[in-house]
Amino acid sequence: MTATTMDSALPARPSPWASRISVAAVHFFVLVLFLQNLHADTWLAILGLVAAHLYSVIVLLYWRNLERSTAGDTVIVALTLEFMLIAIIFWDRFSLWPWSTFFGLFIVQACALLAVRFWKGLRKAPPTAWFGLVVILLYVIIAATAPIIAPFTETEIVGSEYEAWGGKFLLGTDNLGRDWLTRLIYGARNTISIAFITTCLAFFIGALGGFLSAALGGWTDQILGRVVDVLMAIPSLIFALLLLSIFKDYSVFGLTIHPMVLLVVIIAVLDSTRVFRLARAVGMNIVVMDYVEVSRLRGEGMWWVITREILPNAMPPLVAEFGLRFCFVFLFLSALSFLGLGIQPPTADWGSMVRDNATLISFGDITPLLPAMAIALLTIGVNFVVDWFLHQTSGLRDDH
Amino acid sequence: MDKILKMVAQRLALGLLTMFVVSLIIFFAVNMLPGDVCQEILGQSQTPETVAACRRELKLDLPWYDRYFTWLVGILQGDMGRSLASQREISELIGVRLGNTLFLALVAAIMSVPVALVLGVLTALYRNSLFDRTINALTLTSISFPEFFVAYILILFLAVNWGWFPSISNISPDLSIWERIYRTSLPALTLSLVVIAHMMRMTRASIINLLASPYIEMANLKGLSRSHVIVHHALPNALAPIINVVVINLAYLVVGVVIAEVVFVYPGLGQLLVDSVSKRDIPVVQASCMIFAATYILLNLTADVLAIATNPRLMHPR
Numbered sequence: 001m002t003a004t005t006m007d008s009a010l011p012a013r014p015s016p017w018a019s020r021i022s023v024a025a026v027h028f029f030v031l032v033l034f035l036q037n038l039h040a041d042t043w044l045a046i047l048g049l050v051a052a053h054l055y056s057v058i059v060l061l062y063w064r065n066l067e068r069s070t071a072g073d074t075v076i077v078a079l080t081l082e083f084m085l086i087a088i089i090f091w092d093r094f095s096l097w098p099w100s101t102f103f104g105l106f107i108v109q110a111c112a113l114l115a116v117r118f119w120k121g122l123r124k125a126p127p128t129a130w131f132g133l134v135v136i137l138l139y140v141i142i143a144a145t146a147p148i149i150a151p152f153t154e155t156e157i158v159g160s161e162y163e164a165w166g167g168k169f170l171l172g173t174d175n176l177g178r179d180w181l182t183r184l185i186y187g188a189r190n191t192i193s194i195a196f197i198t199t200c201l202a203f204f205i206g207a208l209g210g211f212l213s214a215a216l217g218g219w220t221d222q223i224l225g226r227v228v229d230v231l232m233a234i235p236s237l238i239f240a241l242l243l244l245s246i247f248k249d250y251s252v253f254g255l256t257i258h259p260m261v262l263l264v265v266i267i268a269v270l271d272s273t274r275v276f277r278l279a280r281a282v283g284m285n286i287v288v289m290d291y292v293e294v295s296r297l298r299g300e301g302m303w304w305v306i307t308r309e310i311l312p313n314a315m316p317p318l319v320a321e322f323g324l325r326f327c328f329v330f331l332f333l334s335a336l337s338f339l340g341l342g343i344q345p346p347t348a349d350w351g352s353m354v355r356d357n358a359t360l361i362s363f364g365d366i367t368p369l370l371p372a373m374a375i376a377l378l379t380i381g382v383n384f385v386v387d388w389f390l391h392q393t394s395g396l397r398d399d400h
Numbered sequence: 401m402d403k404i405l406k407m408v409a410q411r412l413a414l415g416l417l418t419m420f421v422v423s424l425i426i427f428f429a430v431n432m433l434p435g436d437v438c439q440e441i442l443g444q445s446q447t448p449e450t451v452a453a454c455r456r457e458l459k460l461d462l463p464w465y466d467r468y469f470t471w472l473v474g475i476l477q478g479d480m481g482r483s484l485a486s487q488r489e490i491s492e493l494i495g496v497r498l499g500n501t502l503f504l505a506l507v508a509a510i511m512s513v514p515v516a517l518v519l520g521v522l523t524a525l526y527r528n529s530l531f532d533r534t535i536n537a538l539t540l541t542s543i544s545f546p547e548f549f550v551a552y553i554l555i556l557f558l559a560v561n562w563g564w565f566p567s568i569s570n571i572s573p574d575l576s577i578w579e580r581i582y583r584t585s586l587p588a589l590t591l592s593l594v595v596i597a598h599m600m601r602m603t604r605a606s607i608i609n610l611l612a613s614p615y616i617e618m619a620n621l622k623g624l625s626r627s628h629v630i631v632h633h634a635l636p637n638a639l640a641p642i643i644n645v646v647v648i649n650l651a652y653l654v655v656g657v658v659i660a661e662v663v664f665v666y667p668g669l670g671q672l673l674v675d676s677v678s679k680r681d682i683p684v685v686q687a688s689c690m691i692f693a694a695t696y697i698l699l700n701l702t703a704d705v706l707a708i709a710t711n712p713r714l715m716h717p718r
Contacts, residue, residue, distance in 0.1 A: 242429060242689045376544055
């Protein structure tokens with residue numbers, strides 16, 4: 001379909017000035033954000049300048065290619081302006097953390113763009129899916145702007161131990177006299193971002209292995225398959241404990257591995273086995289298709305076949321699996337932290353927060369359960385969204 | 401029948417091979433450590449002579465295959481070496497705890513399997529009703545909860561607020577069986593809640609899968625009642641996947657006890673493992689990992705074999 005026929009088929013395109021003006025405004029806002037501490041930290045400000053320019057270019061490119069409508073543009077521009085307005089009202093907090101503000105802005109704009117892009121599907125989503133989406137959005141925004149929202153800093157000791165709710169500390173203080181609310185907010189940022197990175201890594205390893213296995217077959221398939229079989233034969237929590245105890249303080253070329261990196265890699269490798277199974281099964285069905293045969297006859301390499309032929313067609317089950325895997329990794333990570341072997345103190349983390357303050361529960365205080373509730377809420381939200389997504393993609397397939 | 405025996409034998413051989421590879425992994429993972437056990441034991445007081453003597457004593461100067469087979473044979477005979485932290489025999493440390501863990505898993509299994517099966521059949525029977533949706537939402541929620549959350553909620557309500565159960569389940573061998581069950585009930589309940597959800601969902605799914613088959617339609621057309629169709633026509637054919645899921649969940653029970661044991665300070669193998677990991681007591685970690693892995697593989701193997709054995713198509717080949 002050429003551009004001209006698209007134009008005539010759609011209602012009149014919205015004015016290009018909306019996107020131009022709003023991108024310029026955002027650009028200007030980000031520049032001010034970074035330049036105001038030029039004296040305090042010159043290099044950071046310059047880095048921010050570069051980031052702002054890159055970001056503007058990317059937004060313009062994406063927005064131009066979007067199938068746009070006036071209403072959609074209004075939503076995006078309005079949400080962006082709203083964020084900027086809030087930032088300007090609470091300027092003294094926002095200006096302290098330019099990167100968090102920038103990241104928050106990115107999240108708001110990305111969500112607005114995605115919502116407009118997928119509005120047709122979203123409109124028909126059931127209330128449970130909406131609930132899940134709202135929960136996820138809320139968590140992501142909190143995680144992105146943690147230092148701005150949190151009343152204190154992450155590891156600051158601000159009062160005496162186990163203070164009650166209310167007053168200066170909204171949710172009281174923890175076993176070392178740190179503010180609960182602050183720890184909760186920072187915990188969102190740490191736990192979610194580490195779980196997300198781990199899931200991404202697991203998907204990269206698992207999907208690549210699975211597709212390679214499906215596309216190459218033969219020995220590669222056999223070897224990878226058997227390795228995964230053995231890895232899956234050992235219960236993952238036990239295996240993770242074994243690996244963590246072995247590689248703690250382990251060094252490569254004289255460099256000690258950072259415990260966080262170790263944690264991420266171990267969980268990702270253990271979890272990639274599940275992704276491998278799925279990717280291989282889905283890939284197997286796609287590899288036998290005619291269009292893959294054609295691309296091979298055309299002389300395309302293995303990388304092309306995997307990224308351009310298999311990957312796009314394996315997307316829906318993989319996306320759904322991503323959600324489920326994320327939940328699993330998230331629960332796994334907090335279980336490890338709860339056992340005292342995951343994310344290490346003083347980094348705020350939901351699993352270890354429950355553990356460290358568990359004594360309060362025997363006095364009937366529910367504060368230590370708040371992080372556990374936060375974990376549960378997020379996993380429920382993601383599960384709801386995945387359910388809806390699976391239902392939709394499988395439903396679409398039934399129609400055809 | 402030959403075919404079944406052959407398949408079962410194949411699975412068993414595969415299981416043994418997996419066990420062998422797993423033991424290799426566990427053995428070599430520990431051998432990849434920088435330094436060795438002797439340096440860890442001697443710590444500050446090490447001199448080249450004492451280290452060499454210690455290595456001779458622990459037979460670390462032998463080649464790896466020699467050590468590996470000695471270790472493997474030792475484990476098979478119940479001799480797993482000594483703990484680094486307490487210098488006690490590991491088999492002595494593990495013996496009682498393994499019993500406790502298996503007891504906990506058993507209690508949890510007895511509590512959860514019947515409930516899960518009945519709920520699964522009922523939700524399949526009344527599917528898309530309010531009852532079905534409520535149960536589904538509840539199980540989805542309990543799957544989404546971290547285990548320690550479930551455990552602490554139970555402690556908060558059943559132990560702290562209402563005082564029905566003790567919040568710490570310290571059991572010892574000299575307790576009567578009822579006292580033991582009473583003290584084990586909270587951790588067992590925690591495990592059950594997680595496992596019931598999985599089992600119930602799988603039971604429901606496998607029965608509903610069958611409801612579209614022609615013979616079910618036939619039974620419906622004959623005018624049989626819905627409950628009769630489900631219990632007499634669908635359930636026997638859904639047995640294979642259900643048994644499979646039950647056994648896999650039992651395997652999960654044995655392994656999933658770690659968190660529950662830590663929360664309730666239950667003196668089981670899982671807690672020993674966690675303690676040893678934080679103390680870096682490698683021989684104990686090695687031994688308990690081996691036991692957990694063996695149980696897990698064994699139960700998964702059982703699931704495979706049962707799935708083959710209960711498959712009507714294999715039982716009555718044409």
